Amino acid sequence: MRTAVVTGGNRGIGRAVVESLLDKGYRVVALTRTPADIPGAEVVHGDLSSARTVAAAADAIAEVCPSIDVLVHNAGVWPTRLTHNEDGLEQAFVVNHLAPFQLNLALEDRVARVVQVSAGLHVKGLVDPDRTPTGADFHRIRTYCDTKLANLLMLPLFARRWQDAGVTIDAVHPGVVRTRLGDPGGALGLVLRAVKLTWAKPSAATGPVVRLASGSPGTGRYFHLDEEQPVPHDPELAEALWAQALSLAR
């Protein structure tokens, strides 16, 4: 039986992906920071908010998964206010960018394929390695885009690193669907939730993610839904972010 690990598998797109992979006959391990009961899936606790907790999450996954056919990095945040983790780093920079980076390195000896749930909004990103990590350039809309861009810039570097080992990695924008992503709470949150009622359900986003997860030969590619599009090209920035992530991860 093929094993899939899905981060943030308790709700939103992650939960729908877990259910779809279960339907396809996978053994699914859902990594969640909040306790969850997901019929058919194994739930492993994992908080992706700091290098320390990501290391613990990697250990917890490794303990139950000697091998992983596909690791789906789905967990993500769209913060509407600046929050720092225990290392003084901005939360989206950690959850959206550093956590997948660190998990990839920690699990690379046992994983065959990685799918990163990205976002079309990466095109609006302008990541600054000196300011974005601490949120010095925090912006309630742009920080999400910046951190998704940082994450996507790592894609060709992982593809190159894993070329000889045969490990593959692709990224996908899953579509815009109705989840709690970016919910600011309060009155504005209520308005946003009302607007989102017109959006598609999370299950609408599973197709592109699951098709990519369950076997599409290739690596280092970015898909907008099912359409392959260019990966952002900035080798100098990508190398700088890689070196920085190495120093920040444990």
Ligand SMILES: NC(=O)c1ccc[n+]([C@@H]2O[C@H](COP(=O)([O-])OP(=O)(O)OC[C@H]3O[C@@H](n4cnc5c(N)ncnc54)[C@H](OP(=O)(O)O)[C@@H]3O)[C@@H](O)[C@H]2O)c1
């Ligand atoms: N919704 C869209 O329209 C859309 C569009 C493009 C891309 N995406 C991407 O799709 C992915 C899933 O988003 P979604 O829309 O399903 O959002 P969501 O409903 O807000 O779900 C986010 C998931 O990430 C988890 N998460 C957040 N911070 C975490 C942390 N520190 N440690 C562990 N897990 C954490 C959440 O867990 P908790 O329940 O514990 O908070 C939750 O399971 C994200 O990567 C997002 O960028 C979404």
